[in-house]
Amino acid sequence: MTMDFGQIRRNEHLPTRIATQIARDIVEGRILPGDKLPTEHVLAKGFGVSRSVVREAIAQLRNEGLVETRQGVGAFVTEQRTRPSIRIEQDDLDDRESFRELFQLRLPLEIEAAGLAAVHHDAGDLEKLDGTLAAMTGADKWTSQGIIADLAFHRVLAAATKNEYFTLFIGFIAERISLAINAARAAAVLEEIVEVTIAEHLAIREAVASRDPHKAREAMRRHLLGATGRLGLQLESY
Template sequence: MKQRSSIIGSVEALPHRVASHLSREIEGGDIIPGARLPTESQLADKFGVSRNVVREAIAQLRADGMIEARQGVGAFVMAPEQRTAIRIDREALKDQRNMEQLFELRSILETESATLAAARCASDDLAAIKAALDRMGGEERWEDGSIEADLLFHRAIARATGNSYIYTFISFVCEQIRQSIHYARLTNPLHDLVEVNVAEHVRIYDALAAHDPQAAGEAMRRHIDGAASRVGVELTAINRGK
């Protein structure tokens, strides 16, 4: 069995450790703006971890605005002046109240995103959303690739609004909720989780395909409520101010 590199230490929070090490290399100038990061395989070998760990670390750097992922090309380091100023402390999300607030933000943004997308989406937008949905199905596929497809589904809806600011904010929030998806997988029966989650996304897609803004917004709201409840957050209580 491959020995993990001493670069990252213990197995606890490996993605965070890898992300922190890469962040230091970027901030220190070892990896310059505009440079492409090594491949997942190369980084996995460098740090002595799995590619899944590397993938999560890259997602963290992307959420922090330090890198930009270009589909089919790779991940590139952003110049400091191009980086987003938004930050959410992932350690803070271990606190239940902070997680509640993140889901509340998500509900506000994504419900309106789905409403707008239903009114504005073109055939190529629907094709992208459906392609992501098709990648989510099947218990045997509920691994990191399926989680990525889940997040891609939400980003594709945001893109279909035609509003680049909505897309930017929802893309950012999507990266923050990865850990909540992982937590849901650990705390819910896998078969039930997959069945319910996919059904919720199908209802959203059907409303979008019907160009029904009200139904799309309601389907998204119900999905966010369900996603929150699967990690112990009750948005209804929040909305009532309790």
């Protein structure tokens, strides 16, 4: 399968579009540091979407360091000095080579994260991984909820390293990769790609649970190379 990168633009899902709009307002100063974002209800009504879509958009902004959420209070724009100094605009990834380079960065990051997670995870991390896998394999696995669960798996794995920088960078990249997952599903036989992807994630989970970092790294390598192959991309891997 060769990916038509025009599909990524056409398949850009609603949370990303909303997050991009809010991020632009923050970067351009229309929403200031310390400002509280409108409630989920107000944002959902303003954008004409469901609250779950808004919730996912806020999660993306949080991963990018643009907002912080306070339990029971809401989401607030972070101070500029506390934000990561990187930002990748979604338009930049319409280009095949730029997208391949993002995946190339993902390869060493997530392979190393899998190995560290195998060593440092606790029972709570495994429980969360199992929760994402249950969502990936449940009745909603054919829908966008399956994609959300897929990305959540990678974020949970990053958190299991006990290194917050893995969580930050992998979470940041995952939101961009979500568009590729949508495009890959659109360009393949859905049943085949979903079942293969689930099997790859199960193999990673079992390797992490066994506390074998070498096995976990290899399982993640197979998954990422399989994912890039399904996108018609080729990475350098040694």
